[in-house]
Amino acid sequence: MAFFSRPQSVNAAVKIVAPTSEDEQAKLSAKKDSTQRQCRNILIYGSCKFEDKGCIYYHPPRPTTPPPASPSQPETPSGKLSQAVNAPVFVPKSSPFPPTSPTPAYAQAQTSLSPSKGISSPATEYDEHDHYDPNYYYYSENGAHPMPAEGLTSQMQAFDLNVFEIPEGQSSMGMHPDYEHDQYDHVGQYDHAGQYDHGGHYDHNGHNLGFYPPQPTFIHQPLDYHLYGLPPAPPTSSHFISPTLHTDLQQRSETLRTAPAPGLGLPEELEGYHTLVPLESTTSDRRKFGSWYSTVYRATGKDGRGYVLRRVENYRLMHQAAFTAIEQWSRIRHPNIVSVQEAFTTRAFGDSSLIMVYTYHPNATTLYDAHIKPKAPTFQNGRLQAQSQFVPERTLWSYIIQIAGAIKAVHDKGLAVRMIDVTKVLVTGQNRVRISSCGIADVLSYSPATAAPATPGTTGSTGSTGTASPTSSIIALHQQEDLAMFGKLIFALCCSNVAAINNLNKALDVMSKTYSADVKNVALFCLSKPGMHKLFDMIGSRLLTEMDEMQNGIDSLEGELMYELENARLVRLLCKFGFINERPEFARDPRWSETGDRYIIKLFRDYVFHQVDEHGNPVVNLSHVLTCLNKLDAGTEERIMLVSRDEQSVLVVSYKDVKACIESAFGELARR
Numbered sequence: 097m098a099f100f101s102r103p104q105s106v107n108a109a110v111k112i113v114a115p116t117s118e119d120e121q122a123k124l125s126a127k128k129d130s131t132q133r134q135c136r137n138i139l140i141y142g143s144c145k146f147e148d149k150g151c152i153y154y155h156p157p158r159p160t161t162p163p164p165a166s167p168s169q170p171e172t173p174s175g176k177l178s179q180a181v182n183a184p185v186f187v188p189k190s191s192p193f194p195p196t197s198p199t200p201a202y203a204q205a206q207t208s209l210s211p212s213k214g215i216s217s218p219a220t221e222y223d224e225h226d227h228y229d230p231n232y233y234y235y236s237e238n239g240a241h242p243m244p245a246e247g248l249t250s251q252m253q254a255f256d257l258n259v260f261e262i263p264e265g266q267s268s269m270g271m272h273p274d275y276e277h278d279q280y281d282h283v284g285q286y287d288h289a290g291q292y293d294h295g296g297h298y299d300h301n302g303h304n305l306g307f308y309p310p311q312p313t314f315i316h317q318p319l320d321y322h323l324y325g326l327p328p329a330p331p332t333s334s335h336f337i338s339p340t341l342h343t344d345l346q347q348r349s350e351t352l353r354t355a356p357a358p359g360l361g362l363p364e365e366l367e368g369y370h371t372l373v374p375l376e377s378t379t380s381d382r383r384k385f386g387s388w389y390s391t392v393y394r395a396t397g398k399d400g401r402g403y404v405l406r407r408v409e410n411y412r413l414m415h416q417a418a419f420t421a422i423e424q425w426s427r428i429r430h431p432n433i434v435s436v437q438e439a440f441t442t443r444a445f446g447d448s449s450l451i452m453v454y455t456y457h458p459n460a461t462t463l464y465d466a467h468i469k470p471k472a473p474t475f476q477n478g479r480l481q482a483q484s485q486f487v488p489e490r491t492l493w494s495y496i497i498q499i500a501g502a503i504k505a506v507h508d509k510g511l512a513v514r515m516i517d518v519t520k521v522l523v524t525g526q527n528r529v530r531i532s533s534c535g536i537a538d539v540l541s542y543s544p545a546t547a548a549p550a551t552p553g554t555t556g557s558t559g560s561t562g563t564a565s566p567t568s569s570i571i572a573l574h575q576q577e578d579l580a581m582f583g584k585l586i587f588a589l590c591c592s593n594v595a596a597i598n599n600l601n602k603a604l605d606v607m608s609k610t611y612s613a614d615v616k617n618v619a620l621f622c623l624s625k626p627g628m629h630k631l632f633d634m635i636g637s638r639l640l641t642e643m644d645e646m647q648n649g650i651d652s653l654e655g656e657l658m659y660e661l662e663n664a665r666l667v668r669l670l671c672k673f674g675f676i677n678e679r680p681e682f683a684r685d686p687r688w689s690e691t692g693d694r695y696i697i698k699l700f701r702d703y704v705f706h707q708v709d710e711h712g713n714p715v716v717n718l719s720h721v722l723t724c725l726n727k728l729d730a731g732t733e734e735r736i737m738l739v740s741r742d743e744q745s746v747l748v749v750s751y752k753d754v755k756a757c758i759e760s761a762f763g764e765l766a767r768r
């Protein structure tokens with residue numbers, strides 16, 4: 097292959113060819129007599145702890161001075177470097193990276209390399225040892241822990257391996273099915289029963305004798321973790337961020353995609369909205385919305401997004417001008433108001449219905465459902481106990497501030513909410529509330545007598561302009577009503593009773609037992625229908641607390657986003673694989689995706705996705721995939737063994753090389 101014809105660079109890929117028949121003979125005869133076989137701990141670690149404790153294998157006499165270790169080729173015993181230089185070199189085309197930095201000794205050895213030595217003439221200096229057969233331990237001991245790929249690669253490097261035998265009929269891919277964790281950093285040792293130990297020594301019966309520091313021959317090779325995105329700091333607990341944020345988001349996404357139950361008899365399509373799903377029961381006790389029945393549906397809009405359709409049954413539109421307020425409402429975008437989209441009438445339900453369209457907030461509940469509706473008792477400490485409905489004061493203030501902010505925004509636009517009720521305020525996230533059903537009262541109670549559209553700043557209570565028109569005084573009245581409704585809502589929440597206000601003394605009693613005097617003062621203040629700005633004076637410094645919490649929430653979400661950024665890196669890589677692998681033709685070359693640098697990419701893809709275990713079953717290990725892709729994206733120096741599909745050749749390449757191949761191939765495609 098063309099990759100091996102460039103020995104001018106440093107060693108990145110090593111082709112391992114099938115052994116000659118003489119090698120085979122030598123290996124077989126060596127296996128026959130284990131006392132003549134060199135101990136593998138010597139081969140791998142340079143020493144055997146059991147040499148004097150009964151190890152039956154051959155231990156050559158120890159050299160008087162240990163060979164110096166190479167710092168940049170940590171997994172290669174330095175004593176074998178002169179043999180390693182015989183390895184052919186893989187250099188990706190137009191590599192954007194500098195070549196793998198060799199040690200001075202290694203570089204020197206390379207320059208003295210005879211050009212006649214290539215891949216087809218593997219080094220023969222190994223003949224004094226028996227050839228390393230990575231399958232030997234694994235297949236000789238049934239049930240032994242299979243050798244992980246990284247372990248195998250480092251073993252091969254430790255042997256300066258140029259000659260490698262893949263037993264006939266055995267898939268080399270199947271040798272390392274348990275690639276689960278990032279084991280590259282471990283310096284393990286195989287005992288003679290084939291047990292792998294991450295840095296520990298085993299006796300010859302396979303018992304672990306304890307954890308020993310790595311042998312000096314092997315230098316710990318850390319990953320280039322600095323190339324990865326830093327994990328975000330642990331998020332500070334935030335009032336507005338759910339501790340189960342991921343689950344909540346997934347559940348919302350699931351809710352968005354639930355299909356409607358069949359046989360509901362709902363219209364297929366309404367002004368472009370389709371796939372209607374009722375959000376409340378249409379059969380059980382129904383409360384009237386003023387003097388109308390209403391039903392809330394979830395629907396999918398023309399843009400594919402979710403919307404809420406509130407249908408008011410048997411509504412007859414007498415004046416088109418009734419929709420004027422909707423135009424104003426649809427311009428209000430506030431974090432504590434469910435946005436109004438549009439309104440129309442329809443006969444699709446068999447009657448004349450008014451449809452109000454709002455933004456959909458999946459899995460939202462009403463304040464009533466969240467805090468007031470009696471809940472079934474649950475088992476706590478082995479006993480059935482009623483669930484607490486109590487709203488903590490911190491949460492209550494948060495609700496007060498959010499709702500007050502929403503009311504103010506509406507009033508500033510010259511409108512009134514007219515619908516502040518525990519059943520119409522939605523909890524749409526962790527301690528987040530939004531006023532829903534806005535604008536509907538304006539349509540339903542439209543009268544031509546009060547038809548003149550209000551303009552911002554012309555309101556009675558909050559407005560600042562001179563003479564009040566009849567319209568503006570009505571709006572001012574509605575705005576004062578808003579505050580009174582807000583006061584009632586605070587009482588209802590504090591007393592867990594929608595009708596708490598009907599017995600004010602009792603409600604005040606309950607309230608003062610649980611909450612601070614400030615809560616009571618604010619609730620009473622609202623009931624007295626004051627101006628909005630005075631309300632904010634009472635809330636005072638609690639606004640700052642709320643702001644701090646909001647910013648904590650933002651920090652926390654940014655941290656979450658950082659995690660997702662990591663995903664984007666991997667998706668980009670996968671896209672590049674998709675562009676390159678199996679491309680039918682490029683530059684009039686039908687074999688483009690199978691040749692040159694692309695061949696490495698293909699083998700790498702096999703290594704990541706197409707591994708099989710010893711039984712030939714696919715290895716579908718996501719952590720293996722993620723680990724490989726992260727290392728690829730970081731372009732680490734770590735090497736892996738890629739096996740051709742015919743299992744006749746093996747390449748040892750670094751992630752850095754594979755990354756260079758991908759950059760180069762993708763660059764070719766992108767330049768066109």
Ligand SMILES: Nc1ncnc2c1ncn2[C@@H]1O[C@H](COP(=O)(O)OP(=O)(O)OP(=O)(O)O)[C@@H](O)[C@H]1O
Pocket residue numbers: 375376383384391392404434454455456457458459460461462464519520522532533
């Ligand atoms: N914009 C929205 N996004 C998500 N869900 C909503 C939205 N608006 C309403 N809902 C849900 O629809 C359901 C019915 O809403 P509705 O306003 O009718 O409340 P309700 O408690 O049934 O009040 P009522 O008894 O007055 O009908 C509620 O569970 C509410 O959570």
